[in-house]
Amino acid sequence: MSDLDTRERVLQGTAPGEGLAIELIGDGDLVTADMSLSIGPAHPATHGVFRIVFEMDGERIVRARPVIGYMHRGFEKLAEHRDYRQIMALVNRHDWLSGFANELGVALAVEQMLEMEVPERAQWIRMLMAEWNRVLNHLMFIGSYALELGAITPMFYAFREREDIQHLLEAATGGRLHFTYNQVGGVKIDLPAGFLRESERLVGVMRQRMPDYFDLVHGNEIFRGRTVNVGPLPVDVATSIGVTGPALQATGLAEDARVTEPYLQYDKVEVEVPVGANGDAFDRFDVLLRRIVASIDVIDQIHGHIGAGPVNQKLPKMVKAPEGWTYVRTENPLGQLGYWLESDGGRTPWRLKMRTPSFSNVQAIPYLVEGQLLADAISILGSVFFVVGDIDR
Amino acid sequence: MSLLLAGAYAPSESLLDSFDGVLVPTLLKIAFITVMFLVVPLVGGYLEHKGMARLQARRGPVEAGPAGSLQLVADGIKFIQKEDIIPRAADRRVFALAPGLALVPTLLTFAVIPLGPGLFALDLELGLFYALAISSVSVLGVMMAGWASANKFSLIGGLRAAAQLIAYELPLILVAATVALQAGTLSLVGIVEAQQAFEVPGLGINLWYVFPQVLGFGIFFVAALAELSRPPFDMPIGDSELVFGYMTEYTGIKFAMFLLTEYAGMIVMSALMTVLFLGGWQPLPGVDLPDGLLGTFLGAGVTLGKVMLLVFMMVWIRVAYPRLREDQLQRISWTVLVPLSLLNLAVVAVGKVVVQ
Numbered sequence: 122m123s124d125l126d127t128r129e130r131v132l133q134g135t136a137p138g139e140g141l142a143i144e145l146i147g148d149g150d151l152v153t154a155d156m157s158l159s160i161g162p163a164h165p166a167t168h169g170v171f172r173i174v175f176e177m178d179g180e181r182i183v184r185a186r187p188v189i190g191y192m193h194r195g196f197e198k199l200a201e202h203r204d205y206r207q208i209m210a211l212v213n214r215h216d217w218l219s220g221f222a223n224e225l226g227v228a229l230a231v232e233q234m235l236e237m238e239v240p241e242r243a244q245w246i247r248m249l250m251a252e253w254n255r256v257l258n259h260l261m262f263i264g265s266y267a268l269e270l271g272a273i274t275p276m277f278y279a280f281r282e283r284e285d286i287q288h289l290l291e292a293a294t295g296g297r298l299h300f301t302y303n304q305v306g307g308v309k310i311d312l313p314a315g316f317l318r319e320s321e322r323l324v325g326v327m328r329q330r331m332p333d334y335f336d337l338v339h340g341n342e343i344f345r346g347r348t349v350n351v352g353p354l355p356v357d358v359a360t361s362i363g364v365t366g367p368a369l370q371a372t373g374l375a376e377d378a379r380v381t382e383p384y385l386q387y388d389k390v391e392v393e394v395p396v397g398a399n400g401d402a403f404d405r406f407d408v409l410l411r412r413i414v415a416s417i418d419v420i421d422q423i424h425g426h427i428g429a430g431p432v433n434q435k436l437p438k439m440v441k442a443p444e445g446w447t448y449v450r451t452e453n454p455l456g457q458l459g460y461w462l463e464s465d466g467g468r469t470p471w472r473l474k475m476r477t478p479s480f481s482n483v484q485a486i487p488y489l490v491e492g493q494l495l496a497d498a499i500s501i502l503g504s505v506f507f508v509v510g511d512i513d514r
Numbered sequence: 515m516s517l518l519l520a521g522a523y524a525p526s527e528s529l530l531d532s533f534d535g536v537l538v539p540t541l542l543k544i545a546f547i548t549v550m551f552l553v554v555p556l557v558g559g560y561l562e563h564k565g566m567a568r569l570q571a572r573r574g575p576v577e578a579g580p581a582g583s584l585q586l587v588a589d590g591i592k593f594i595q596k597e598d599i600i601p602r603a604a605d606r607r608v609f610a611l612a613p614g615l616a617l618v619p620t621l622l623t624f625a626v627i628p629l630g631p632g633l634f635a636l637d638l639e640l641g642l643f644y645a646l647a648i649s650s651v652s653v654l655g656v657m658m659a660g661w662a663s664a665n666k667f668s669l670i671g672g673l674r675a676a677a678q679l680i681a682y683e684l685p686l687i688l689v690a691a692t693v694a695l696q697a698g699t700l701s702l703v704g705i706v707e708a709q710q711a712f713e714v715p716g717l718g719i720n721l722w723y724v725f726p727q728v729l730g731f732g733i734f735f736v737a738a739l740a741e742l743s744r745p746p747f748d749m750p751i752g753d754s755e756l757v758f759g760y761m762t763e764y765t766g767i768k769f770a771m772f773l774l775t776e777y778a779g780m781i782v783m784s785a786l787m788t789v790l791f792l793g794g795w796q797p798l799p800g801v802d803l804p805d806g807l808l809g810t811f812l813g814a815g816v817t818l819g820k821v822m823l824l825v826f827m828m829v830w831i832r833v834a835y836p837r838l839r840e841d842q843l844q845r846i847s848w849t850v851l852v853p854l855s856l857l858n859l860a861v862v863a864v865g866k867v868v869v870q
Contacts, residue, residue, distance in 0.1 A: 166754045180670065229516050269747060269754040271837025277570040328716065342747055343836050495670070497838045499755045 126428035155183055158495075162191045166269050169509025173486065175498065182498055185490045186481055192513040200473040205231050205305055208473070213299045215477065216511035218261055219454045220296070221254040224303040227473075229384060230449040231305045234442040243307035244385045249423045250290065250302060251385075251451075252416045254356045256327065257286050258454035259413045262506050263334060266406060269503035270347050274323045275337055280407065282330060286289040289319055305440050307433030321424055327417050334410060348403035349447040352489040352501035355400065362488070363481040366456025367408045368505055372400035390422040402504035409506065439468050453478055455506055479511035529632035529810060543625075547749070551623045553779035554818065558784075558825045559586045562777075565826055567641035571831045589770075596766035604763065612662060612763065613771035616655030619648045620778040627785045628703045630795045631803065632814025641702040642690055642790075646683075649782060650741070652775065653679040656662075656750065669760025674840055675750035678740055681847035684785040686737040688754040688855035689730040692862045693723055693790045702786075706794030715869045716815050720800040722793040726865070730858045731791045733851050735827070738783040740843065742776065745832040749840050784824035785817070 161407050176184040178375045181428030188330035196215050197434065200208050205227070212227050213220030225247055232239060274475070293312050294302040318362035356372040369376055370417040375394040395411035397404025400417035450459040456478025463472040482505050490498040516734040531539050560583055567574025575582030600606055628634035635641040638644050653675055660672015694700050697708035709722050724731045740747040761772050788794060795803065795813030803809035803816075838846075 158670075167756060227709070267836060271748065271752065271754060272835060273745075274570050274833050277572060281571055341835065343838055346842055347836060347839060401566060494839065494841065496749070496755055496837075 126149045130423075140348040153363055160502075166502055168265055168507070171483075171507070171509045171512065172504070173490075175490070175495070177495065180292055180495045182490050182493050185487045185498070189483070189512050190479075192509050194510075194514065196514045197473055197475060199240065201469055201471065204468045205442070205470075208470070209303055210291055210301045212300065212475075213301060214220070214510065215475065215514045216403065216453065216455065216458075216479065216508045217298055218508055219254055220298055221250045221290075221294075221300045221302060222451060223458065224301065226304055226449055226451045226453075226460045227462075228303040230447050230452065231378075231440065231442055233447045233449060234445060234462065234464060235440070237303070237306055237444060239433075240431045240434065241386070242428060243432045244428045245423055246308050246312060246432060247339040248385050248387065248390075249301070249420060249427070250293070250308075252423065253286055253290060254300075254421045255319075255416045255454040256413050256420075257283055257290075259409050259416075260286075262409060262465070263413075263495045266409075266506075267344075268501040269499055270344065272341075275280060275334070278333065278337070280329075282327065285323055285326065289316070289323060292319070297467060304433060306436055307431070309433070311432045317424060317427065320420065322427065324417055324421050324424075327413070331410075331417070334413075339407065342382070345403065345417075347496075347500055348406060348504070349401060350399065352488060352493065352498050352504065353399050353401040354485060358488060359400065359485065362484045364456070364485050365481060366478050366506070367412060368400075368405050368482050368485070369396060371397035371404035371408045371413075378457050379451050382450065384449070384451060386426065389426065390419055392419055402500050405504040405506070441466060441468050442470070448464055450476075455479055455508065455511065456482055460464050477511045477514060478510075479507035480514075483507050483512055524785045528634055528637065543605055543806070546633075546683045547621065547624045547635055550627070550629075550781075551621050551778055554781050554821070555774060556586045556616060558781050558819075558822065559762055559777045561822055561825055562832075566833055569830065593770035594767055596769075598766045598768065599763075601664055601763050605662040605664070608658050608662035609763075610768070612655045612659035613768040613775075614655070615658060616652050616775045617771045617778075619655075620775055620782055621653040622648050624761060624778075626702055627782070628706060628789065628794060629817050630810045633810050633814055634703060636702045640700045640704070642694055642700045642786075645702070645782070645786060646687060646690055649779070650679060650683055652779065654762050655775075659764070660750075663760070663763040665763050667756040667758075668760045668762050671750045671752070671756045671762070674752075674756075674796075675743060677840065678743065678747065678750065678843065680852075681844050682737045682740040684853040685733050685847060685851040688852070688859055689727075689734045689737070690786075690790065692730050692855070692859045694729060695864060696723060696727070696862050702794075704791050706789055706796070709793045710796050722791060722796070722799050724791040727791065727858060727862065731787070731853060733855050733858070734787060734790070735843060736789065736825075737847075737851065739828060739831065740847070742779045742783060742828075744776075744780070744828055746835040746838050747843055748837055749843065754837075778869045780825055781821060782827060782829075784821040788817055790822040 142167070156177045158175045158177050159172065160175060161167040162170040167173070171192060172188040174186045175182045175189060196211060199211060203211055208227055209224045212223040216223055252508040260283050261278040264276035267275035290300060291297055293316055294300040294309070296302070354372055355369065358368050358372050359372045360374070366378065373396050375396050377392065377394040378384070378390045380394055393415040395408050395415060397408050442462070443468040444464060446461065448459060448461045450457050457476070458478055459476030461472070461474040462470055465471040486502065486505060489501045493501065533539050533542065563582070563585060564574045575585035578584040578588040581744075600609055623645050625635045626638055626645055629635070632768060656675040657672045660668045660670075660675065663669070693705060696712075697705040699705060699708060710720070712723070713720055743750045751761065756762070761769060793799060795817045796804065796815050797812070803813050
């Protein structure tokens, strides 16, 4: 079809009173063409090596195609050549912001296959660590999401809090990102003296500082303007894609593995699951903030439950999972993490399949960004909350 | 140029002209503009470094010079040493010309800005017009940079800058026109003097123009932020979206020139706001400077103090707010700022007629 035909079609298609349909495809002299813009693999908004190719018409995105795999490190295959002790040190690296929660999934899977009872104190310690890890993770995303919208300050405030919490976790585990604190049957070592006191103090500090975050980012006019009604995700689309975590809860579905399928001692504490209304970027961020508050509340409850007792148990020289398979899902900071562990009775898994939340969550991005402006696409990209290592593994 | 220089207007005498001959005053003026252009932006930049750091629970630069005060000088030296990379696909001549074209207009604007009584290089009859006209040439350099870099991020950044300029020139000029209307002159020196003479009718209290035109001041401030691509209007740079916008492909000294343009632009716009709304070198409304050389230097200090206060406001806003979206910015400009500045113009015009 020539450009002339196009013009005629546009004019004919306009009924009286409807106004002129301005859909200029080309006027013969200056033909506009879609521009493909490659965001990433090294781009400030992708925090890592995520890449997304936008087909753009001006500043509007016509199509989006995520390209993943730049950080593929073959974790699933590597796990087949490591024993269960070593896997702990491996899995806390795929989502480097939720190291403890990752280890926890593997430990639970192996214990389930061994039908092993974990001492109660160890379970409470695991929960405490997992919740602090969640707070750490969410603080990071508060900072980085605001940064993507151009607000440079929240990052520094988030890191001030993160530093305190990391000191706490470092005291118990010796690690700041890669804790390697879990082991089959419990945790590596008991909590150091004064740990719980410091933990309680930090609960107070966080409770005191959370209103600042709500004010600094949440009540900010420009922030609202950039996020409200940007990239709404309907609940049916979210569930069909497999979106979990804050992005799913923002759509209004209160799905949280800690509540719907409690593991450890989560049935003994009250876990509040915050939900949003529209599933837009604002809701996703709002849910993230409220999840921190919820986690702090859980931590406060855990403090009252931790009793005395052993934190691990004597293991045989080589832990061997019996033949069979199991699937464990846990509520990771970014969504539901599933480990499908199949063993042939040897010292290494026969197969360890990871269902990582980031991988599933980014599948929603092409749906969300189509037809949006570039600036909104960045806002959406940040609000889906992913870690590149967790996508590519 | 004859339009700018000739006419019934009798320009104020610059102190720099009080020396004999042609050479000495000219050299003095060049030195004055150069110092204004090279030193004051560094002070503004240091204020940004330190102010931003304090607002963000950091300490900012501490190593270079006393309390990190030479950080920007160190940065400059570093930039000069960097390799000058020109992308293969770039339009080499335009690419090289662009930072200069962005920088020179800012330099030229300093020519008309009065620091103290008699302390200015030029007092043009159309000084305000000259300052606004020249400073908007800057965006041409930005567009050239965006186009010549042969980079898609640069291109989008350059086009955003162009769209932003068109949207924000109008309220800026409308507000400036309102000030000129109230002062009855376009000369920047004349506007400062008119403010010293302005009294609230019936009360006899001396006031700066910021009080009757607080709306205009707000609009001018917002429009100046947008014109300078300062946050929250930094979409042409938008580092989380466009990497670094039109500056993406620039390195070394050329990149430093863009940075200097930004800081010098902040100083120019703050100085304009000081002159138009904050009484220029007058320390407080109703308080006059002592006569003679002491007054001149005190006046320069007062002006620079006000400029730095405004620079700090810009830094504060940068720290506090996220970035707007390009279409939101356009909407604010056309539906809020332009009508408000027209209203401001109408109110001031009517008020002036009524008072007279």
